[in-house]
Amino acid sequence: MVIEPLLPTASRTRATRRVAIGDVIVGGDTIPVIAGPCAVEAGYGAHAEAVKQAGASALRGCVLKPRTHADSFQGIGAAGLPLIDRAREATGLPVLSEPLEPGDIAMLDGHADALLIGARSMHNTPLLRAAGRSRLPVVLKRGMSATYDEWLAAAGYITAEGNADVILCERGIRTFETATRNTLDVSAVAVLRDRTDLPIAVDPSHAAGKATWVPALASAAVAAGADALLIECHPDPQRSVCDAAQAVTPQVLARIVRATASIAPLIRSVQLDSMASCRSAIDAVDDVLIQLLEQRAAVVEVVQRGKTAAGLPRRDRRREREIVARLHALAPRLGEQRVRRLVEVIINECVDAAREAADGPDVEKVVA
Ligand code: PEP
């Protein structure tokens, strides 16, 4: 049985092929957030720990940086490998790292769990072929001006060598707009869903170019059906050696991770084909339900304060009947009686919570 999602999505709501990065599945039931600083730098161990605490599922661990300017920081190179090893060991999270040329792949193998092919390298066919010959999964970013066909053709160089574990990553394209670093092409998620069975990730950081815009773009990507997010995060963004302006703090990353988990049940059809898939579907829905109830309680608290100030009764039975009448139409499976009972409980608990917030706990309840 399949349960259709609340929000309209692309024809398929997730990839057909599931790609494992370590034990993190991309294209499956959850939407992993891969995060970390743009480049591995001194303090990487603490950066990785902060990213893990924020709820990320995998780490960016780039020791080689493809830079536009030759005199920009180029990455710390092989000296960064022990930092990756320690972070991987300490956090238990898999690591993505970027090779710039075929010979770099052997250097990264054994330290990284997946290869990241950056936008500047999407047309580097010898590198794509070498990634295809490696046993590592490959996250293939879209070139700055690449069409979907060119991007898929680049993926074809990897798969042609026998490596089917490719994740496509939209990271913004070059357009006439200059306010953002690039223009996030959210359409890529919907269109590629129809054209490929590969998972589709989105990197809102390199699209936005500015940290304050990253959460909104991340939400848009997940709502469009992205299978994973790739986000630059640094505990002290201004001191990031690379791409400082777009690095979010771990606090913001934690909000993005929570929002991603909350949006997922609204956009993903749920395939109820095993007890485990049923349970994870229930958990995902419960997480959203309870957060929405928490929000409802906060609103009711304000309403109750207003009513108290105006000398109005706490409850308005006519309005409660209207709520039931409106809601039961949205839940035919539950039916009117159950919706009535559920709404009654929700209203009671929210009003109770507001009363406790105003007066302290109900004495009778404390004694009971
Ligand atoms: C990066 O991920 O740090 C990077 C260089 O991104 P892109 O290749 O998308 O520019």
Ligand code: MN
């Ligand atoms: Mn970067």
